[in-house]
Amino acid sequence: MITDLVILAFVVGLLTVPVIIGMIEWFRHFKLRMTWWKWLLSAIWYLMLLFLVLAAFTFIGEGEPVAGWKLLGSSAVIIVILGAGLVRILLAGRENSQEE
Amino acid sequence: MSQKNSNKDNGVSRREFLKIGGAVAAGLQVGAVAGAGLAAGKDPSSLTGWQHLGDNTQFVNRARLVAREMPIKKVGSQRRPEMWESPFGRQSLIMRDMMQYRRMLGSVNAGDERKDGLGSKPSLPEKETSPETTGAIQPDNKRMNFPPPEAFSEPMLTYYRDNPDHYELDRYRIEEIMPKRREDEAKYGDYYTLINAWSDSWETGERITEPPEESDFKIGRRRRIGKPVPFKSKTHAAELIKKVTHHFGASMVGITTIEPEWCYNYGLRGSSERGSYEVPKHWKYVIAFGVPHQWEQVNSNPSCGTSFDAYSRISIAARRLETFIKSLGYPARRHSPMDGYDLIAVPYLVKAGLGEQGRHGIVITPETGSNFRAAFVTTSLPMEIDQPIEFGVKEFCERCKICAEICPSGSISFAKNNEGMNTRGYRHWEINRTSCYNFWMQSMGGLGCRLCLIACPYSRKNNWVHRLTRNIDKADPTGLTTRGLTAMQKKLFEAPEAHEFLPPPDGHFANFREAPDWLQVRKYLDIDVIEPKAGDK
Numbered sequence: 001m002i003t004d005l006v007i008l009a010f011v012v013g014l015l016t017v018p019v020i021i022g023m024i025e026w027f028r029h030f031k032l033r034m035t036w037w038k039w040l041l042s043a044i045w046y047l048m049l050l051f052l053v054l055a056a057f058t059f060i061g062e063g064e065p066v067a068g069w070k071l072l073g074s075s076a077v078i079i080v081i082l083g084a085g086l087v088r089i090l091l092a093g094r095e096n097s098q099e100e
Numbered sequence: 101m102s103q104k105n106s107n108k109d110n111g112v113s114r115r116e117f118l119k120i121g122g123a124v125a126a127g128l129q130v131g132a133v134a135g136a137g138l139a140a141g142k143d144p145s146s147l148t149g150w151q152h153l154g155d156n157t158q159f160v161n162r163a164r165l166v167a168r169e170m171p172i173k174k175v176g177s178q179r180r181p182e183m184w185e186s187p188f189g190r191q192s193l194i195m196r197d198m199m200q201y202r203r204m205l206g207s208v209n210a211g212d213e214r215k216d217g218l219g220s221k222p223s224l225p226e227k228e229t230s231p232e233t234t235g236a237i238q239p240d241n242k243r244m245n246f247p248p249p250e251a252f253s254e255p256m257l258t259y260y261r262d263n264p265d266h267y268e269l270d271r272y273r274i275e276e277i278m279p280k281r282r283e284d285e286a287k288y289g290d291y292y293t294l295i296n297a298w299s300d301s302w303e304t305g306e307r308i309t310e311p312p313e314e315s316d317f318k319i320g321r322r323r324r325i326g327k328p329v330p331f332k333s334k335t336h337a338a339e340l341i342k343k344v345t346h347h348f349g350a351s352m353v354g355i356t357t358i359e360p361e362w363c364y365n366y367g368l369r370g371s372s373e374r375g376s377y378e379v380p381k382h383w384k385y386v387i388a389f390g391v392p393h394q395w396e397q398v399n400s401n402p403s404c405g406t407s408f409d410a411y412s413r414i415s416i417a418a419r420r421l422e423t424f425i426k427s428l429g430y431p432a433r434r435h436s437p438m439d440g441y442d443l444i445a446v447p448y449l450v451k452a453g454l455g456e457q458g459r460h461g462i463v464i465t466p467e468t469g470s471n472f473r474a475a476f477v478t479t480s481l482p483m484e485i486d487q488p489i490e491f492g493v494k495e496f497c498e499r500c501k502i503c504a505e506i507c508p509s510g511s512i513s514f515a516k517n518n519e520g521m522n523t524r525g526y527r528h529w530e531i532n533r534t535s536c537y538n539f540w541m542q543s544m545g546g547l548g549c550r551l552c553l554i555a556c557p558y559s560r561k562n563n564w565v566h567r568l569t570r571n572i573d574k575a576d577p578t579g580l581t582t583r584g585l586t587a588m589q590k591k592l593f594e595a596p597e598a599h600e601f602l603p604p605p606d607g608h609f610a611n612f613r614e615a616p617d618w619l620q621v622r623k624y625l626d627i628d629v630i631e632p633k634a635g636d637k
Contacts, residue, residue: 003139003143004135004139005136005139005140005143008132008133008135008136008139009136011128011132012129012132012133012136015125015126015128015129015132016129018118018121018122018124018125019122019125019126019129020122021118021121021122022118022119022120022121022122022123022125022126023122024118025115025118025119025122026119026122026123028115029115029119046126049130050129050130050133053130053133053134053137054133054134054136054137054140054565055137055565056134056137057133057134057135057136057137057138057141058137058138058140058141058563058564058565059137059141059565059592060137060138060141061137061138061139061140061141061142061143062141062142062146062561062563063141063399063613064592064593066592066593066594067592067593067594070591070592071592
């Protein structure tokens with residue numbers, strides 16, 4: 001049975017391609033030297049973001065909006081902190097910083 | 101010319117396009133994930149409260165969960181339950197003795213002192229016959245005096261002597277709760293018009309009027325069952341019975357054998373004898389099955405919920421299954437909420453592998469958690485039986501205690517485990533059923549409470565997030581996940597405090613969640629209602 005959930009899951013899957021291509025271009029733009037583990041860390045951070053958004057909106061959808069917004073609020077703080085740490089790690093390997 | 105310039109098209113390079121496109125796609129992806137979450141949360145197939153047809157709702161493979169040993173253990177000597185041990189069962193005995201007591205007091209007041217007023221029991225203490233106390237009995241029933249323990253006749257005399265706490269709780273209900281309930285109903289009753297109508301609409305009882313030796317061998321009132329149709333094997337019989345039970349409306353079904361100690365020791369339905377009886381010889385197998393409640397109303401317990409939706413559904417399924425088995429030539433008897441039971445539900449559900457017993461005393465199934473109401477059919481049809489299962493409920497309940505915290509009557513134990521509990525020779529979780537029943541009488545709406553049933557973390561929608569957390573918890577032997585999940589449940593999923601469920605002025609008849617719109621009196625009915633508020637006098 002094709003439900004809203006199936007269609008949206010298909011859309012999420014399709015969007016993964018432009019997201020990855022876009023990430024490559026942004027990393028080039030900032031002249032980041034990406035290694036496999038930096039890619040892994042970036043992917044984990046992004047999947048964590050998606051997972052928490054999915055979980056929070058599942059709570060909202062099942063009629064527990066307070067739980068959903070609380071989860072989103074508290075996880076946003078964690079995501080921002082982890083994101084800042086990830087940016088520092090990625091910027092540490094910039095090509096221009098090594099050329100100096 | 102550089103490649104950068106060659107890729108320019110209307111001022112936007114290919115790289116710029118990919119960067120902007122990637123950022124937009126990431127934003128859309130987050131939005132689509134949020135939408136997918138909303139869809140997963142709202143998905144009707146995740147509503148465990150929906151009536152299901154077909155066996156696909158019993159989706160957990162129980163063969164992987166077979167318990168190492170029977171979870172309900174024997175401790176000492178076993179005996180069958182007596183009628184007066186249940187607060188419902190002893191109601192008629194209490195009323196009988198109260199009427200007798202009242203008659204006797206009336207005689208005393210009239211100067212006609214009867215020496216035989218209470219049979220061979222000791223005479224009443226002086227304080228009970230004093231004008232102050234006897235004056236409390238009013239003809240309009242607004243206030244009723246509960247007789248002193250020694251004024252009861254057997255078996256209540258012995259029962260209250262052995263269980264003084266139950267005497268006190270029964271006295272409290274009759275003298276305090278019931279008059280207050282009548283006042284509350286007069287004041288707030290209209291506010292619960294829709295839930296009462298909804299609850300009443302499921303009334304579909306049909307009494308059994310003949311003893312098992314008669315009724316179990318007849319289809320309807322007259323037609324005798326035919327010659328038993330042979331099955332290819334016990335496995336085939338079990339498979340067929342489970343399939344048709346699902347089609348008759350049950351979400352889950354299991355099969356086990358009869359245990360005489362788990363049959364009541366009184367009031368066999370259809371029998372003129374009210375006392376003890378021999379368990380009929382043709383009750384060899386027990387088919388146990390059940391359904392969950394409608395999701396929205398079970399969430400708005402205790403005062404905007406009801407038991408009768410699930411009761412009605414499963415009772416109808418029981419009647420269909422009973423007739424099906426009889427039509428194949430085997431005697432059968434239904435035991436269901438609307439038509440009555442001759443056996444105790446919980447141990448049979450555990451033994452038939454439908455779930456594990458929780459701290460709140462009821463059975464938790466892997467599919468619908470505590471949101472589950474059961475019926476049974478006893479028969480002689482030989483079937484392959486199921487085994488008890490374990491999926492971590494014991495360990496979870498020992499740590500969680502959410503049901504005990506939310507219980508407004510304090511009926512659920514906070515004990516570390518059930519090691520010290522012994523009910524008629526069995527060790528299992530036991531609650532104070534009398535104080536539980538007392539709260540039923542305090543709440544408004546469709547009689548009962550069911551808070552423990554819906555507050556249980558296992559009673560969640562069947563969507564990915566709750567399935568994932570249960571599976572992670574099951575795989576963690578350290579208990580850290582249980583602690584984390586329980587803490588998250590308490591922090592994220594807010595619920596009223598236990599006292600808020602009480603009547604005003606202590607509480608305001610709070611519900612676990614707001615009632616659905618179709619149970620909101622003000623939305624549909626043109627009547628004046630008083631909404632209960634904390635502090636109301």
